[in-house]
Amino acid sequence: MTVDRGTRPSRRAVSPTRSSGEVRGPGDATADDAARPVPGATVARLAVYLRVLTSLLDQGRGTVSSEELAAAAGVNSAKLRKDLSLIGSSGVRGVGYDVSRLTAEVEATLGLTRPHAVALVGVGNLGHALAGYGGFAQRGFPVAALFDVDPDLVGTTIAGVEVEHVDAIGAVCAARGVTIGVVATPAPAAQPVCDALVAAGVRSILNFAPTVLAVPAGVEVRKVDLAVEMQVLSFHVARRHGTVPAARPSPSTAGAAPREAVTR
Amino acid sequence: MTVDRGTRPSRRAVSPTRSSGEVRGPGDATADDAARPVPGATVARLAVYLRVLTSLLDQGRGTVSSEELAAAAGVNSAKLRKDLSLIGSSGVRGVGYDVSRLTAEVEATLGLTRPHAVALVGVGNLGHALAGYGGFAQRGFPVAALFDVDPDLVGTTIAGVEVEHVDAIGAVCAARGVTIGVVATPAPAAQPVCDALVAAGVRSILNFAPTVLAVPAGVEVRKVDLAVEMQVLSFHVARRHGTVPAARPSPSTAGAAPREAVTR
DNA sequence: TTTTGTGAATCCTTTCACAGCG
DNA sequence: CGCTGTGAAAGGATTCACAAAA
Structure with missing residues (x-):
């Protein structure tokens, strides 16, 4: 059961000037830890x-x-x-x-034998939903800090965690031992926020903002991009219908309004 | 151009494994499109x-x-x-x-020359945030329908779209010409919902539920899995403890970021 | 000159297929 | 037998490096 069919394998991109390759460190003879390849x-x-x-x-x-x-x-x-x-x-x-x-x-x-404190930056639409999702803590990723720039949000509490101003990222992350940062800000704010996280010592970042983050070597960035996912699906839709409008039985002018497709 | 490539039998009538490969398409040539592989x-x-x-x-x-x-x-x-x-x-x-x-x-x-009606199933925490996110419509993916099972949600309106019961997926999607389905339900409900979408003619699905969806050949599923993303980052955090902290001016290999997946 | 387009080399993954252990 | 572990083969994807066009 559950034989899957069309899921895609992973992809990569991101990071200027260096594409990742593998995950093992360029270790120098560390006698202690056996070097593992693990693709x-x-x-x-x-x-x-x-x-x-x-x-x-x-x-x-x-x-x-x-x-x-x-x-x-x-x-x-x-x-x-x-x-x-x-x-x-x-x-x-x-x-x-x-x-x-x-x-x-x-x-x-996977390094899941101990918890990894997470800092979530950007408590807007998506960020709020992520913060409210209890799965983080349950799976070993306690949300140790929340940040935003909006004065109306700073000071409020979400899922038991107070929202602080982004200017405090450096101090707070260092103090609470944050190791993973989640960026859920609008695109323009993402890079500055990312820089602040990196400066605070965060080496792993999950980016939800629709922009490519530039980070120094040694920092891992994973991206979740809704627009990309939708557009890839769009490609498949187009492929299967060719360029001809879908000729589905009984279209009868329902909902879909003829708008322009501006993907920005 | 195009064609040739003696090594690829390209036809695998029996093999049920079609995942990933590429997305070749029989183009229709409207203006500049010829049949191309496009990895x-x-x-x-x-x-x-x-x-x-x-x-x-x-x-x-x-x-x-x-x-x-x-x-x-x-x-x-x-x-x-x-x-x-x-x-x-x-x-x-x-x-x-x-x-x-x-x-x-x-x-x-990418097939963005015309809009693709989207149906979003599961208006919970994440689903609600997605529905409220205006980026969809602006980028050519108008949310044509919203579904949920919760009686308290059915009937309400989010971002101008009424939430309907999942039992109506078949009729509504067909009527509104939905071509892309977004699944943001809890894991247990994902497969049934997926089946309903497929039965309604939807051939492209974006899955946010933490489960592997089984779909018939010809249906494209992309997955966004938050748990996977966090765990991959966890792996990297753990990795870093075994290698030398710094003192490494030379880059050589650095992290990359596979795109893809995960949620909830 | 500058910058594209692309064969060829390289690297990473996936798949095959089978030897070998329980 | 059944099922794992894995060398070897097969594909893809990425990078190199250079000839050719503007």
Whole structure:
């Protein structure tokens, strides 16, 4: 069940002058930590596997085969096995993987064994929704700080956290040990906010603003861009209908107004 | 041009695996479109280029070099030129690309020359924020319908659109010519909702629910998964503890940012 | 000269397919 | 047997680097 069909693999872009490549650090002989390769594409999938695994745990399942886990995660089983072998997992041939053990291994690899304080900047429409979403804290990402520039918002409390002025980003993030910053501001404010976060020591940023953020090497930026997603879907719609207007039975002039398509 | 490529059998009648690859399309040639492959990775970047281009248009810029456009989009200039050559663009050597013309070409490729009616299902925390976000309509994606199961929400109006019961998805989407569906429901409701959308003829879906959607071949699903994004960042935070803090002037490899996914 | 367009090399992922362990 | 782990093959995507056009 749940065999997926058209999900896309990851993509990347962003970051001027350096595209990412991998995730391992350019380590210098650190005797302590064995250098692990773990491809970026694999990391993203591990999070998906983890979701399925926790679900299986709740169901009390003891083991899973790569085939089943892969199907539930919407990927090829060979890919899943390779992903798991990369993080040093060990399944049992002829049996499968131990659910609880694998869950622990994936969590450890993703660094989920301890919480990561998050700072959310921009409590507008989307930001407010994100702050109000309880899933953050539950999944190990406590929202330690909220920021905005709007005087009407600064001072208010959302989900138990007070909104502070963006000018306090530096001091507050450093003081509360924020390691992940979420930018949900309008595009023009994103870069300055990003700079402030980086200056405060934040090395991982999730950007919801429709703009490309420039960051120094060593800072990881992931982007969630609604416009891009919609436009990619638009491309597919256009592909399947060609250029001819969709000839669906009974269009009968319903809703869709003929506006101009200005994507900006 | 186009065609040839002896290595690709391109036809996989049996294989159910079609995910990702590319998005080739039987073009219809309306003005400048010939049947072209257009890699999936390229499509996603075109949307980013478009944003920069419209910005340049507003500034009254007449031309841009691949170097400048690439820098603003956060990509390598060679990649940008290759992307543009794939959609059949034509810059002028020694000069650059005509901003308005290129903008039109990119919009045409992405199918943005006409609006795509969108149906948003799930008007909860996130869904409400999305519905309230005016960017949709402005960018050519008018929200033609809103759905939810909550009796308290059904009947209310958000941003000028009435919220209807999910049971009406089939009828309403077909009647209003919805081509893109946005799923912002809790995980358990996502699959049924997805099925309803597909049954209504929707072939492109943006999924914000933290679950893998199973869809028949021909339906494109893109996922925005907040949990995955946060966990990938967590991985990077954890990584940083094993490597040398600083003292590294040389960049060599740095983080990249896979685009894609996640929510809730 | 400047800047595009693009073959060719390189790198990253995915998929195949099978050896081998339980 | 069933199922994992993985070398090897196959694709894609990115980058290089340079010839050609304006």
